[in-house]
Amino acid sequence: MWGVVVFVMVLSVAAEFQSSAGLGVNWGEMASHKLPPETVIQMLKDNGITKVKLFDTDSSTLRALAGTGIEVMVAIPNVDLAAINDYQNARKWVTYNLTRYLYPGGVDIKYVAVGNEPFLAAYDGMNLNTTFPALCNIRKSLIDAGIGDIVKVTVPFNADVYGSPIENPVPSAGRFQPEIADLMTDISRYLYKHNSPFLVNIYPFLSLYYNREFPVDFAFFDGTENPVFDAKTKINYTNVLDANFDTLISALKRIGLGKMDVMIGEIGWPTDGDINANVLLAKRFYQGLFKQLAVDQGTPLRPNKYIETYLFGLIDENKKSIAPGNFERHWGIFTYDGQPKFQMDISGEGLNTTLIGAKEVKYLRNMWCVLNPKVKYQIENQGVNKLGDNIKYACQTSDCTALGYGSSCHGIDVEGNASYAFNMYFQVHNQAEKSCDFDGLAIVTFKNASREACKFIVQVDSLSSSVQPSIVHLLILSLIFLVIHPSLCDVFLYR
Numbered sequence: 141m142w143g144v145v146v147f148v149m150v151l152s153v154a155a156e157f158q159s160s161a162g163l164g165v166n167w168g169e170m171a172s173h174k175l176p177p178e179t180v181i182q183m184l185k186d187n188g189i190t191k192v193k194l195f196d197t198d199s200s201t202l203r204a205l206a207g208t209g210i211e212v213m214v215a216i217p218n219v220d221l222a223a224i225n226d227y228q229n230a231r232k233w234v235t236y237n238l239t240r241y242l243y244p245g246g247v248d249i250k251y252v253a254v255g256n257e258p259f260l261a262a263y264d265g266m267n268l269n270t271t272f273p274a275l276c277n278i279r280k281s282l283i284d285a286g287i288g289d290i291v292k293v294t295v296p297f298n299a300d301v302y303g304s305p306i307e308n309p310v311p312s313a314g315r316f317q318p319e320i321a322d323l324m325t326d327i328s329r330y331l332y333k334h335n336s337p338f339l340v341n342i343y344p345f346l347s348l349y350y351n352r353e354f355p356v357d358f359a360f361f362d363g364t365e366n367p368v369f370d371a372k373t374k375i376n377y378t379n380v381l382d383a384n385f386d387t388l389i390s391a392l393k394r395i396g397l398g399k400m401d402v403m404i405g406e407i408g409w410p411t412d413g414d415i416n417a418n419v420l421l422a423k424r425f426y427q428g429l430f431k432q433l434a435v436d437q438g439t440p441l442r443p444n445k446y447i448e449t450y451l452f453g454l455i456d457e458n459k460k461s462i463a464p465g466n467f468e469r470h471w472g473i474f475t476y477d478g479q480p481k482f483q484m485d486i487s488g489e490g491l492n493t494t495l496i497g498a499k500e501v502k503y504l505r506n507m508w509c510v511l512n513p514k515v516k517y518q519i520e521n522q523g524v525n526k527l528g529d530n531i532k533y534a535c536q537t538s539d540c541t542a543l544g545y546g547s548s549c550h551g552i553d554v555e556g557n558a559s560y561a562f563n564m565y566f567q568v569h570n571q572a573e574k575s576c577d578f579d580g581l582a583i584v585t586f587k588n589a590s591r592e593a594c595k596f597i598v599q600v601d602s603l604s605s606s607v608q609p610s611i612v613h614l615l616i617l618s619l620i621f622l623v624i625h626p627s628l629c630d631v632f633l634y635r
């Protein structure tokens with residue numbers, strides 16, 4: 141126990157010398173074939189990225205982040221919120237998933253994100269009862285563990301928790317959505333009182349995706365013919381980020397929190413999987429965003445201010461749910477294998493530079509699985525459904541999002557479609573011989589099957605580099621005495 145206290149004190153001194161500036165990225169790991177964390181961390185360093193936001197507390201990732209000086213936000217997934225409504229579970233969570241990484245030379249964990257967009261309209265109120273108590277329990281646990289000053293709590297909210305009324309759609313009329321206004325008020329005040337930021341995810345791409353009438357140039361940063369004029373503040377809004385951010389500022393002001401610190405937890409643009417998801421528009425978006433961030437321009441209601449920002453995301457993730465759309469698997473500023481997608485200058489100086497990609501990536505062999513050209517005759521005469529069924533099967537457990545409308549492989553012929561699907565299945569199954577059959581329709585080839593814009597990938601070899609979990613950590617943990625403490629949450633003292 142004393143050892144832990146001493147570690148913590150050393151760490152708090154070190155934390156004071158950390159600079160707050162710098163760009164962050166969201167490091168999601170919903171991929172079938174992950175790059176080794178060490179490789180990803182080298183990419184971060186090579187590109188001057190100093191902060192990462194994680195979606196959990198994956199131990200191999202956190203162990204690799206130790207001693208790197210990279211600032212880390214860890215997260216509690218929504219599915220764990222209910223359990224953490226029990227204070228004892230919150231204490232355990234902090235011990236097992238947090239304090240074990242806080243030793244001298246350990247991980248610079250600065251925030252715990254409690255839930256991920258827990259009040260997203262699509263979740264239908266599922267997390268409304270559990271988020272605030274979990275937030276409170278985690279904060280209390282941090283304090284009881286002696287790290288309340290080092291590690292802060294926050295909640296990443298989707299921008300759908302606030303808005304302006306339809307009859308007055310301007311930023312100055314911003315308010316929290318009426319159905320959750322009381323809860324949002326309580327949580328925001330709680331965060332503010334405890335020096336935690338309001339964390340919001342803002343997606344100009346989605347404004348465009350969900351509303352095809354949305355003026356395209358308003359999603360970017362290079363001016364618009366039709367600015368949104370806010371009569372109350374006399375401000376002309378020329379991009380959706382400013383307008384959205386200031387809507388939140390107005391909502392906070394309305395509840396007396398006009399000075400609350402706001403951070404952007406996720407922002408970015410996908411490069412495939414939709415008509416507006418492509419390299420050209422992504423490049424345009426990021427160029428404008430970086431330019432604005434570089435000069436600490438802030439927004440009209442928060443001018444000349446550094447806004448801490450985390451890009452979404454780092455690397456494409458082929459296991460993300462595509463319920464919101466096919467673009468979900470293409471948010472990375474790097475491809476699945478850690479290579480830059482386009483010219484990007486994160487310094488915001490508009491230089492024609494490229495990000496530095498992952499080094500020494502290990503790939504599977506140069507092999508592809510394609511439709512056997514010899515069975516073509518068969519397909520045309522009797523096998524159309526057999527082919528269709530096999531394509532469907534291949535796509536179910538792999539990623540065929542590039543085949544959809546508006547995507548990079550849309551418009552290739554039906555044979556190309558089949559080959560693409562078969563190859564994705566083959567690669568996701570580590571090129572196992574059995575995974576290139578499809579009722580005898582498929583065949584392995586050593587010739588690159590890519591077609592112009594439609595890339596047929598060779599997967600990363602993630603088997604040869606998987607990390608074994610350390611038993612030593614668990615042994616040490618079992619020796620740490622857990623302080624039993626009654627719940628002291630002040631959650632319900634607010635109303």
Ligand SMILES: *[C@@H]1O[C@H](CO)[C@@H](O)[C@H](O)[C@H]1NC(C)=O
Binds near residue numbers: 216220229237
């Ligand atoms: C640590 O985090 C994981 C992943 O979120 C969770 O499943 C596990 O229950 C946590 N451990 C404890 C002791 O709470």
Ligand SMILES: *[C@@H]1O[C@H](CO)[C@@H](O)[C@H](O)[C@H]1NC(C)=O
Binds near residue numbers: 268
């Ligand atoms: C949340 O609590 C309210 C009031 O106790 C209850 O009516 C509602 O069913 C609960 N919601 C969920 C998702 O548990």
Ligand SMILES: *[C@@H]1O[C@H](CO)[C@@H](O)[C@H](O)[C@H]1NC(C)=O
Binds near residue numbers: 365366367369374375
């Ligand atoms: C806002 O923009 C409109 C259209 O460009 C322009 O007519 C108007 O003068 C602008 N108002 C202010 C206050 O800048």
Ligand SMILES: *[C@@H]1O[C@H](CO)[C@@H](O)[C@H](O)[C@H]1NC(C)=O
Binds near residue numbers: 483492
């Ligand atoms: C930027 O650099 C790339 C490759 O380094 C080059 O192909 C491209 O023409 C350059 N673009 C401009 C605008 O200079």
Ligand SMILES: *[C@@H]1O[C@H](CO)[C@@H](O)[C@H](O)[C@H]1NC(C)=O
Binds near residue numbers: 543544545554557
């Ligand atoms: C290829 O597959 C996509 C996605 O399943 C589909 O939308 C498209 O129509 C197919 N194209 C052909 C030529 O079959």
Ligand SMILES: *[C@@H]1O[C@H](CO)[C@@H](O)[C@H](O)[C@H]1NC(C)=O
Binds near residue numbers: 506590591592595598
């Ligand atoms: C296959 O070809 C594509 C497109 O020409 C290229 O981008 C890719 O690197 C090639 N793959 C391999 C493994 O050589």
